[in-house]
Amino acid sequence: MDKLTLILWTLLLPAAGASAETLLLRGATVHTVTNGTLTPGDVLVRDGKIAAVASRIEEPADRAIDLVGLHLFPGLVSASTELGLVEISSVRASLDVQETGEFTPEIESWTAVNPDSELIPVARANGITHFVPVPGGSLLSGASSMMAARGWTIEDMTVRRRTAMHLFWPDHSLRVPGPKASEKVKPLDEQARERTERIRVIDRFFADAAAWEKRRPDSPVVPAWEAMLPVVRGELPLVVHAQGLREIRAALKWSATHPRLRLILDGGRDAWMLADELAQREIPVIYSEVFTLPAQSSDAYDVQFVAPAVLEKAGVTVAISEGSGGSASRQRNLPYAAAQAAAFGFSRKAALASITLVPAQLHGVGDRLGSIDVGKDASLFASTGDILDIRSEVKHLWIAGTEQSLVSRHTRLADRYRSRPTK
């Protein structure tokens, strides 16, 4: 088995460069995301881009692959993850996911992605072609990057160095007295004052960033302020990470006084409670809480399953993620979070878009990724069934027109130990 894998690799590797050939993907059920489903359809790939999508393409191609019986999807895009920055979550030396300090806007996550992480092929094997590693942090952590799930180097992998700036909204919960008399807590009013102060700290930082925009041209360069410039100008989205109603509401209130900012909400456990406001202000949500347990014992058992449907109904744009915390090894399950939402009322169309086109658009690469459309990168995959169904298997996967290996640490180990004699 190992040998076969190697042979496959050597066959594929020469093609890893920009391929000038044309490739015809024939006869699959094509889930375009933008223009419905072709059953069946053909997709023509030229120079790594999608050159044509139609029920039948007669144009000759250098190579044709028969995909009859398979389903063709655009590559999945993981909107918010630690993938690439974490190898083994309990081993400190393998973590590059969080910096110290409260304001580090000059940080860019692509710089620390390990191209040889064993976790990347595992995610890729289930259809993930692109992912957005998010720098963790205690406040303004830095910029995320859009990475392809293949490449010899980080530069090969990087699709876009800066896709969004990330702000982890301060926790608004109050520390309350527990049973231990020894553990003193500050009076609630004082804590409330402190959290207001935390927001002021954010506010001052953004005011300073805006002021820097008007600096004299000959003043020295400050990388941090430089990095903030596209954010305050509204050129780069600001992703606010917030889960609870208090945090989300406070972030919305604060951002209303900064009309130039392009806000995206990430996390969003309670976002459904503010669905109308989010819709009205056109703030998209990267929802990571499908499988979170209900926050209140009085909540319906499905409150978090239903949340994407509630947001969709209100008109909010929804991406679904596995969460940026501790999720690096779980990325392959991304489609099932969307599936759970779909089972509970989220439309199938929105569910598929929430893990393809929407995250691509939110991170500024909607013109290149996220759907099977002419002119876009040929990043797509063929599976035995609906990718939202766990039982489906990915059989082929292309990134920018190049077919990728679906071998991973897991298949290697499975093959190796399957070859162990049974005695």
Place this chain on the structure above:
Amino acid sequence: MTPPAKTKFISGKMPAALVLNFRLPASLVVAVLCACGLTITLLSSDELRPPAVRPLAASVHALVGGRVVLKPGEELERATVVLRDGRIEAVGKDTPIPADARVHDMNGTTIYAGFIDAHVSFAQKGSGRAGPMEESTSVGFRDLTAGSGADFVGAPSVAGVSGPDSVVTPQRRMAREHAPDSKALEALRAEGFTAANVVPDRGVIRGTSAFVSLGSSDSEEAVMRPDTFQHIALTVPGDDPRGAADNNRDVAAYPASLMGVLAVVRQTFFDTRFQADDAAHFAANPNARPRPAVREGFAALQPAARKRIPVCFEPGGMLMVDRAMQLSRELDLQPVMLATGQEWRRPDLMPAAAVTFIVPIDFPEVPKLPDEDDWVAVPTDQLRAWDQAPGNPASLRRGGREIALTTHGLDKPDRFRVNARLAIARGLSEADALAALTTIPARLCGVADQLGEVAAGKLASLTVVEDGRYFDEKARVREVWIEGRLFPALPKDKKDKKDEGDAEGAGKPDQPDEKKVNEALRGQLTDAPAQHDRGPLLAPPAVFIKSATVWTSGPRGRLEDAGLLIVGGKIKAVGTITADQVPTEAIVIDRPGIHVTPGLIDCHSHSMVLGSVNEGTLPSTAMVRIADVVNSETETILQQLAGGLTVANLLHGSANPIGGQNCVIKLRDGAGPEGLKFEGAPEGIKFALGENVKQSNWGDRFRQRFPQSRMGVPAFHTNRFTAARQYAESLAKQQREGGPPVRRDLELETIAEIIKGERLVHCHSYRQDEVLAFLRVMEGFGVRVATLQHILEGYKVANEIAEHGAGASAFSDWWAYKLEVYDAIPHAGSIMRERGVLVSFNSDSSDLARRMNLEAAKAVKYGGTPQEEALKFVTMNPALQLGIDRRVGSLEPGKDGDFVIWSGHPLDTMTLCQETWIEGKQYFERAEALRRAGERQKMRETLLAKAKTLAGQDPGGKGNEKAQDKFFHRALEDRQNHRCLDCCLDHKMSWTN
């Protein structure tokens, strides 16, 4: 009337020994008094005292013209009470006033028997003994290194261990330690109390309480009964919701979990009985055997163990009341219960009338929250607890139980009457409230011959109230009499007066009396009865599913267009069912397109456990039992039912090589802990290997406990199994040949059961090397391991696992969260199955347990396990692994009627669980679940509105921070949200709102 001869005798023969402070040992005084047949401690006024010492006050009093409440429900208007030499000489309407009496005009007062508080702690805050623990973190290291043999002490905190770490101090006697602050006495007297039972406040087995008079801070004078109760707190030391003194205890010391606490209690009582038996054997054979050690603590526990004094249980949560009752039966104890304040949750689980409850009335009050949105985060359960609390005394009384009220838990005793009034507003009768302060505590504390009623011969301890009866709002305690001595109430301080002024201002007739309105609001119950929306939705005599795709998980496989008939909770028929087979009263389910599967089974859960799932302190905690701490109240039961789960194997965590005993439950929502248990399921135990047990990820403090490497783990298992075998042999030898009794050792007893094949081992295991090492050690003791849990590298040694015969209860696809799972692969389940291992998938998470069918689907995706076989990973296979396959796991006639109705294919992500049935009863139905959630949400809104109205208000009219702090205390039953996989250390409960 002439003074009784006895009085003369005392004044003649005992010349003022006590008053002159000749320090006689208390025991001698008691002995002398007992010899006199009296317990009088005050002497008559003709006592001769030294010059310059104030002569004693008059000892004969006539209290004339008051309303005398002889006992609850029996009163005399304008009566006279005659007191002589500390006793009530006479009481009646026409009782003549003795010529030698000092006469007191009691017009306008009500005179009660002196009030008794059955549970008072005079704990000194910050006293030396309660200080932080020593630096050492090597918990019981001394006792636990390998090689300790059959003498290994599974529970080092048995009585006799000295030092601050000890939580077993039955030898502590409040009679010896009683030295209250005079201010504390004054505060109690100001509320009308004249006597109290003073309790120890630290540890698990805490020591004995002493019944004292509140008339003196001199313990020798005050103590009336030295050992009222032995006190046992069923709460983790350091986690006492009423703030016991040992809240700073080191959490790394055993016991650090609730189940550990219960194990300590059991072992200590067995040790107590053993010490007595061993001593008796030694006395009979003084020259033929080793001399036994004598431990003071065990000796001190004898009276409780022999039911000579009651045991006052102090449960840390409502379900622990039920547990305390079972423990009492198991250990043959005479229980008295300190109420938790949460008994309203499950009146059906509270013990019958035979047990008296001492009931604190430290009700929580709602604080002001800084922002409107902060209310959103308030847990619904806290709102309910706040709303229900004042009804708790009445709820307990309703069951016919006797209750005694106590000031315990109140910040200041002056909240007592305020809260007692609230309790009365919620249905406690005044007569019951009065009995709860007089006759009941007197009887409970064994002083009914002296106190509790106003009657001739009793001690002259009286509570005198003016401006109404005690529970009237305007009434105040004017004075108390304690054994003939008068203690007038102190004038109110300025602060009180100011409050009074405010109250008057608020009461102006032209203004709405907001305070009154709020008080009335607090006095009403808003919440619905605690259990109103729990329990089965339908319980028909028979259920008939007409046509469905039935996944039997049995030999018949998947049946299309098949019927399923359940009668009397059991499966009657599967497949083709004719109309005449269906009882007329059957519920018929006839919906197209549905699939039916057996109820799902989770072979690894920590979801319904009270407190920590780990007793992670000692390397072997075989003596602790999950069965002691099953949480029947948590809403995770409903959430998991909603995913089709019907059976869960509740396991101890993986913090030690030998963990605690497991408990298999059925998710029969609405039942109590005992009702959840899967009757007849084989007993088992959790073991663990690898990173968790060698404390790899616990931080630098944890580097001393054995084992610290994978080499040490088999050495440790070998050690404990050898010890258990020796233990079993010594027991057998003793039975065969006699000789000294053998100490019952709960740890070794449990391990010996494994060796005998009576207990299943469920072992958390990851790496292939440790798995083989473990299997070989077990084989050496003739043990077949039941399941290897998680078993992430099991695919590497599938041959050996199959050969050994262990089951594999695996994660579907978790990996890379720690070094030892870097080689975990999602194909593991399929590969192990291919090689003949019985495989199940488990959740280890309250989230995943909601969708075990989708976990099973991953076995199809990775490795190509056929769909029916994959479904068995969460039905038949775990049933086989747990030894419960004769009743559950498949849909076959004769088995339990546990099944799930799905909207479509059970392995499809688009499928919804529609209904979940257990034993022919419907426990989940999607529409009904949503309807109930809607109602709960409405109730939450109502409670929130009430809470916001009353926030920061206080029926007492005074600031009461402690009561407001209590609002945030989450009930033990509500304190769980288990999400961690591979659980080895529980996250500390963070107290946030």
